[in-house]
Amino acid sequence: MIAEWIGKIGNFTLTLLIVTAYGLFMTAFIERIIAKVQGRIGIPYWQPVINILKNFFKRTAVSHGYMFYLGPVFRIAGGIGTLAFIPVIYGSETFSNFSMAGDLFLVIYFMFFGQLGMALGAGESGHPYSAIGIARGLSQMTAYEVPFALAVISIVIQYDTLSITEIVAAQQGGWENWTVFTNWVATLAAMLAFLGMTGYSPFDIFLAPQEIPIGPPTEFHSAYLSFMSLNRALFGATKLVLFMNLFFGGATGLLELMIKTWLIYMVAIVIGVSFPRFRVDQAIRFFFKIPTLIGIMSIVYAQMMLTS
Amino acid sequence: MIKSLSTEDTLENAGLTEEEQQLFCNARPKQYEPYPIKAVEDFANWARANSLWILAFGTGCGAIELRPLMTARFDANRFGVAGRPTPRQSSVFVIGGYASVKTLKRIIRSYEQMQGPKFVIALGICPVNGGMYFDSYNTINQFDMYLPVDLYITGCMPRPEVLVAGIVELQKKIKQGRCDGANRYIENFDWYKANQKKVIKNWDMPDYNW
Numbered sequence: 001m002i003a004e005w006i007g008k009i010g011n012f013t014l015t016l017l018i019v020t021a022y023g024l025f026m027t028a029f030i031e032r033i034i035a036k037v038q039g040r041i042g043i044p045y046w047q048p049v050i051n052i053l054k055n056f057f058k059r060t061a062v063s064h065g066y067m068f069y070l071g072p073v074f075r076i077a078g079g080i081g082t083l084a085f086i087p088v089i090y091g092s093e094t095f096s097n098f099s100m101a102g103d104l105f106l107v108i109y110f111m112f113f114g115q116l117g118m119a120l121g122a123g124e125s126g127h128p129y130s131a132i133g134i135a136r137g138l139s140q141m142t143a144y145e146v147p148f149a150l151a152v153i154s155i156v157i158q159y160d161t162l163s164i165t166e167i168v169a170a171q172q173g174g175w176e177n178w179t180v181f182t183n184w185v186a187t188l189a190a191m192l193a194f195l196g197m198t199g200y201s202p203f204d205i206f207l208a209p210q211e212i213p214i215g216p217p218t219e220f221h222s223a224y225l226s227f228m229s230l231n232r233a234l235f236g237a238t239k240l241v242l243f244m245n246l247f248f249g250g251a252t253g254l255l256e257l258m259i260k261t262w263l264i265y266m267v268a269i270v271i272g273v274s275f276p277r278f279r280v281d282q283a284i285r286f287f288f289k290i291p292t293l294i295g296i297m298s299i300v301y302a303q304m305m306l307t308s
Numbered sequence: 309m310i311k312s313l314s315t316e317d318t319l320e321n322a323g324l325t326e327e328e329q330q331l332f333c334n335a336r337p338k339q340y341e342p343y344p345i346k347a348v349e350d351f352a353n354w355a356r357a358n359s360l361w362i363l364a365f366g367t368g369c370g371a372i373e374l375r376p377l378m379t380a381r382f383d384a385n386r387f388g389v390a391g392r393p394t395p396r397q398s399s400v401f402v403i404g405g406y407a408s409v410k411t412l413k414r415i416i417r418s419y420e421q422m423q424g425p426k427f428v429i430a431l432g433i434c435p436v437n438g439g440m441y442f443d444s445y446n447t448i449n450q451f452d453m454y455l456p457v458d459l460y461i462t463g464c465m466p467r468p469e470v471l472v473a474g475i476v477e478l479q480k481k482i483k484q485g486r487c488d489g490a491n492r493y494i495e496n497f498d499w500y501k502a503n504q505k506k507v508i509k510n511w512d513m514p515d516y517n518w
Contacts, residue, residue: 039380057352221396
């Protein structure tokens with residue numbers, strides 16, 4: 001029993017390392033694609049790793065209280081927790097993690113948990129820009145969670161299970177079994193929610209990178225920041241894996257995983273480089289209108305067409 | 309958060325009212341030794357040199373030379389340079405030309421909030437000897453008297469190419485471990501503070517902005 005658990009934890013650590021490294025590489029790769037669109041060369045491939053190392057090697061750090069320490073810890077706990085219950089590669093003993101019955105609910109909860117911990121930590125720093133960033137981020141998150149939750153309910157009705165492994169198993173045997181083809185309404189709602197989740201344009205107002213309010217992490221620096229950027233890479237890759245599992249048939253090998261997740265990410269990037277930014281009230285109104293309606297339609301569709 | 313320290317470690321914060329003194333930390337900053345193992349310090353310096361985050365704070369006319377760095381023509385991203393809007397996360401402060409006394413106060417506040425090791429690039433001739441503002445009533449002449457400078461780029465104004473060359477030069481200096489401006493500031497803290505207080509008459513901030 002103990003040996004089995006040690007093996008499982010070892011496997012999970014390996015998955016964690018691979019997914020984090022993949023997330024970091026993907027960040028640089030996407031940055032370079034955006035740079036090419038803008039006619040630049042862009043950052044080197046190892047730049048995200050150097051940034052994390054540099055922040056880790058900073059000589060000083062200022063604290064604002066206990067919650068300020070816990071913010072990045074909660075954040076990375078949310079990232080690791082989300083990954084822990086998602087099977088990364090279908091049918092592989094090493095990469096199936098702690099997947100079990102009902103893990104879909106747990107994963108959605110964990111995705112929320114990191115954001116809330118971050119909000120508490122950034123709130124403790126007392127910087128007004130942090131508070132503005134949190135207010136914008138949390139309201140946008142509330143808005144995009146609605147179509148995403150509706151889409152998830154729809155595919156739960158469709159496959160009659162709450163286990164991600166079983167959802168992936170039901171999609172095996174050819175591309176025509178993927179959710180994107182069997183339940184395209186739910187996939188559409190979830191992909192619109194995905195645009196809000198990734199935080200690229202047009203839904204990047206809460207982060208506003210490179211501008212005066214940088215969003216919630218305004219006061220985070222040194223090792224806190226390196227933890228947070230590590231989590232950003234991990235959490236980004238984890239979300240891609242979740243979407244691939246739920247809507248695009250999962251992956252049976254590492255190469256398939258990379259191609260599929262890259263293509264899913266490119267949806268957000270192509271829309272991101274093409275469209276300007278929404279204000280936060282416009283973004284919320286957008287999510288509550290069309291994607292939410294599509295989400296409700298997807299439940300009706302699943303109930304009437306797919307289960308009868 | 310107020311830290312209780314022995315008297316030689318505390319700063320007076322005489323510029324603040326009694327109520328405000330309760331709100332600010334009064335600890336005296338300390339020097340930081342390099343890592344005991346040389347290979348680790350070299351590796352850390354390599355990481356620091358290849359990830360220079362510039363504080364997005366335009367302090368003079370030279371600030372206009374910082375903007376083109378991110379465009380397709382100069383593309384400073386290649387060297388790991390990025391703009392950072394918050395002093396907490398940035399590591400390079402580019403003094404863009406002349407510094408008026410009013411701006412100097414904000415420069416000091418921002419510089420002290422940056423986390424070490426931090427580097428200062430003085431752009432243009434004005435921080436060296438005052439330049440064309442040498443006899444101005446509200447502009448300081450020699451910037452080195454108020455904050456430690458790691459690299460000077462002279463000219464009026466230097467073009468973005470020179471700034472890119474200066475950044476590459478700064479990277480070389482950091483890799484050799486010769487950029488210890490932050491430690492020099494702490495070492496001669498009282499001298500720098502006396503100079504700063506001589507020109508800034510309305511000193512209404514803590515002696516060190518943690």
